[in-house]
Amino acid sequence: MTTTDTVGAERLKRRMARGCEFLGSEVAILGGAMSWVSERNLVAAISNAGGFGVIACGAMTPELLDAEIAGTKALTDKPFGVNLITMHPQLFDLIAVCAKHGVTHIVLAGGLPPTGSLDAIKGNGAKLICFAPALSLAKKLIRSGVDALVVEGMEAGGHIGPVSTSVLAQEILPEVAADVPVFVAGGIGRGEAIAGYLDMGAAGVQLGTRFVCATQSIAHANFKKAFIRASARDAIASVQIDPRLPVIPVRALKNAGGELFTAKQREVAQLLDTGNVEMAEAQLQIEHYWAGALRRAVIDGDVEHGSVMAGQSVGMVRKEEPVADIIASLMAEAVQALEKRAA
Numbered sequence: 001m002t003t004t005d006t007v008g009a010e011r012l013k014r015r016m017a018r019g020c021e022f023l024g025s026e027v028a029i030l031g032g033a034m035s036w037v038s039e040r041n042l043v044a045a046i047s048n049a050g051g052f053g054v055i056a057c058g059a060m061t062p063e064l065l066d067a068e069i070a071g072t073k074a075l076t077d078k079p080f081g082v083n084l085i086t087m088h089p090q091l092f093d094l095i096a097v098c099a100k101h102g103v104t105h106i107v108l109a110g111g112l113p114p115t116g117s118l119d120a121i122k123g124n125g126a127k128l129i130c131f132a133p134a135l136s137l138a139k140k141l142i143r144s145g146v147d148a149l150v151v152e153g154m155e156a157g158g159h160i161g162p163v164s165t166s167v168l169a170q171e172i173l174p175e176v177a178a179d180v181p182v183f184v185a186g187g188i189g190r191g192e193a194i195a196g197y198l199d200m201g202a203a204g205v206q207l208g209t210r211f212v213c214a215t216q217s218i219a220h221a222n223f224k225k226a227f228i229r230a231s232a233r234d235a236i237a238s239v240q241i242d243p244r245l246p247v248i249p250v251r252a253l254k255n256a257g258g259e260l261f262t263a264k265q266r267e268v269a270q271l272l273d274t275g276n277v278e279m280a281e282a283q284l285q286i287e288h289y290w291a292g293a294l295r296r297a298v299i300d301g302d303v304e305h306g307s308v309m310a311g312q313s314v315g316m317v318r319k320e321e322p323v324a325d326i327i328a329s330l331m332a333e334a335v336q337a338l339e340k341r342a343a
Contacts, residue, residue, distance in 0.1 A: 008339030012195070012331065015338075019204030022127070022148060022181045024079040024104065026050030027331060029194075030129075030150070030183050032208025033083030033107060034158065034309065035059075035291065036298040037219050040068055042323070044075035045216035049324040053080040054107055059291050062093040069101045081105035081129070086114055099124035107150070110159075112137075118145055129183075133161040133168070138176050148181040150206050155187025157209050157311035159248045160237060169200055177201035189316030191333025198334075199341075209311035210330075214323045220301035224320055226253055226308050232315035238262075242269040244279070247286055253308040257293055260305060264289050 019028025031038060031046040033056035043053030055072060057065050065082070072080055082103050084094050087110050095117065098106055106121050107129045113121075121128045127147040132138035138149055151172050153165025165186035173182060181203030188194060194205050211217065213224045230253050237249040238261055245265060252258065268285050271277040277285070290307060297306025 008335035011338040015198035023052040025052040028204025030206040040071040045323040047078035083107040086110040153186030155312040158309045173201040189313030191330040192337040195334040195337040222301035226303045232312045235310045
């Protein structure tokens, strides 16, 4: 190893130290929680490779989550986290399942933590990570006692907000990075970007799309092929067609499934017009549509009619390879970038 190698590696280690200490991992890379994809095999592989895997609980029942955590523990002795959705009707039961297994980190997604959930999570000794799509929300979450934040831009796959990663990072990192560890997410596909966000004050990053085509990912071969063939511009956001249906946009690869979703929205809006469904039920129907559409694509391999959720970094996914190789190449790129800056 040459001196310059050492300089870059040393700089990267120093910049990631806070994130690594917080997560208990070797590198400060959180696995993005992707429903059906971020299950025991991929989560354990990310943690075993030095990152921090996160189980996507999604719509799982407490019994299913119980089995998933146990299954993950059988594959790794490294720390990993669980992503819970705030609107899950059994949120507190899921928190109890995490406590039973001694899960060290819980990521809450889908809005502000419901009353009592923050105390329930922290009371069990777990660290709580929340998403902050705006500076005001980031400050509010920190005041409420959240341990770390994820700042995720609209380049990400799945449910997204309206602001880009680079803008959110510039807006939020200078204001709050000194208070809590902040992980940047959305559109990150190479190590140079990781180095850039670390230089801006991030404690680490979160990556989802980059891990979909890992050999350890159980995603269907058709799903992986769609990722490998896609370019950044193929990952488009869904369109909301009725203001009464507060549909959070979803970024996925363009296919017939996107058109089916537009049709589904029209159908649900019509049911609202005729008074055949209540607003809450209408919104639930939309959510269930996505869960089913995603499963069809990831598990069954129907990439034409299912939802192929992907971030814009999909253009940087070029082959199927082991998680350890993905992380190693990201780290090598980050080291090289930091070396150049040291020169």
